[in-house]
Amino acid sequence: MTVVDVHTHIFPQLSKAESVILHEEDGPWLRTDDAETGMMMSGAQEYRPVHAPLWDPASRIADADRAGVDIQVVSSTPLLFGYTHDPGRAMDWCELINTRILEFCAHAPDRFVPLCQVPLQDTERACEQLDKALAAGHRGVHLGNHVGERGFDDGGIREFLGHCALRGAPVFVHPWDMLGADRMPRYMLSWLVGMAAETQLTVLGLILSGGFEALPENLRLCFAHGGGSFPFLLGRADNAWRRRDIVRADSPKPPSSYVDRFFLDSAVFDPGALRLLTEVMGTGRVMLGSDTPFPLGEERPGELVRSADWLSAAERQAILGANALEFFGIEN
Numbered sequence: 001m002t003v004v005d006v007h008t009h010i011f012p013q014l015s016k017a018e019s020v021i022l023h024e025e026d027g028p029w030l031r032t033d034d035a036e037t038g039m040m041m042s043g044a045q046e047y048r049p050v051h052a053p054l055w056d057p058a059s060r061i062a063d064a065d066r067a068g069v070d071i072q073v074v075s076s077t078p079l080l081f082g083y084t085h086d087p088g089r090a091m092d093w094c095e096l097i098n099t100r101i102l103e104f105c106a107h108a109p110d111r112f113v114p115l116c117q118v119p120l121q122d123t124e125r126a127c128e129q130l131d132k133a134l135a136a137g138h139r140g141v142h143l144g145n146h147v148g149e150r151g152f153d154d155g156g157i158r159e160f161l162g163h164c165a166l167r168g169a170p171v172f173v174h175p176w177d178m179l180g181a182d183r184m185p186r187y188m189l190s191w192l193v194g195m196a197a198e199t200q201l202t203v204l205g206l207i208l209s210g211g212f213e214a215l216p217e218n219l220r221l222c223f224a225h226g227g228g229s230f231p232f233l234l235g236r237a238d239n240a241w242r243r244r245d246i247v248r249a250d251s252p253k254p255p256s257s258y259v260d261r262f263f264l265d266s267a268v269f270d271p272g273a274l275r276l277l278t279e280v281m282g283t284g285r286v287m288l289g290s291d292t293p294f295p296l297g298e299e300r301p302g303e304l305v306r307s308a309d310w311l312s313a314a315e316r317q318a319i320l321g322a323n324a325l326e327f328f329g330i331e332n
Contacts, residue, residue, distance in 0.1 A: 003070045038050050072112055099136075102114055127160060168218075208251045
């Protein structure tokens, strides 16, 4: 059985001088303190301490081998998106990041599947960057779940998703720039609460705006972190759709009718949550995701799925790898 982890991040070794491509004051870069430790930087501000598997492919492969993971789908760290900056500079920035992702993956092309990033704040440039990245060897695209106030119900973002479908590019969506940060300043609550809410907001916004009615059915779309709050609150959304015309104004079917239009990863960390996730989505719509190599990720990627004794062997195989092989078009 081939095990595929669809949710892993890298932060390439970007210098402070290179960060100026995006912005003179707060461009992100990596300060490496030694061969094993470093600090993600935003301009002169320390953002988060990190370790070698985030930027070193040899360290990453060693970790994957210990975890029994055969293939990792590699995406950038969301701090690198650059959505809040000038679109032209963000275009050049994405070119640099995408090149570095390919360089990382080139160390073990049979073990890494690269996803590009795009300047999503500019639809035309985003489409252009996607086409360039696919031609260069990227296998899909990694998106943040919003651009400022614009969510996936926005016409420009929806146009880009349609372009992804046209190009056959899988899309992996990750929450970032979390809402309510001023109310959640401590205990990493922006990550513990905000990320789950952001993903719930994005999935429901896409559904209730009629997004899936407008988008091509061949669009391959996966949301991170088990869909955040979405699986647990789907019943609430269906109830609201049935009882309030303002909820169903643009969605001809209840939210639960659209779970066959997207995938979720398995990064939920609890057996009961995984059981609910598979009951809501079906085992054919869930893929292994660990959030490697960050501390809030699954310490032993795939352990939760492997220990789920209510799943059949075929269902565990589907979640651990088979679904991802098909989703990303990986030849096994």
